[in-house]
Amino acid sequence: MNLELPIAVLMGGPGSERQVSIASGNAVVKALRDKGCIVEPVDVSGPDFTLPAGTALCFNVIHGTFGEDGTLQKILEAQGMP
Secondary structure, three states, X not given: OOOOOOEEEEEEOOOOOHHHHHHHHHHHHHHHHXXXXXXXXXXXXXXXXXXXXXXXXXXXXXXXXXXXXXXXXXHHHHOOOO
């Protein structure tokens, strides 16, 4: 893994599992940073969120329908993130 590629860890979401997702996301952020990765946590509360400049990869930790039903993926693709 190229440790210099900025990774956005997407967590939160608008659903009832928001707090669980944030806890999971914080654990992922810590694990990636412990491995030397450049990581930016992103609290996503709905479809109007912005990825940090230079984001190369997204790690989706959003539980529930918003993160698991393709909605988030469509938003990421519209922002140019495959």
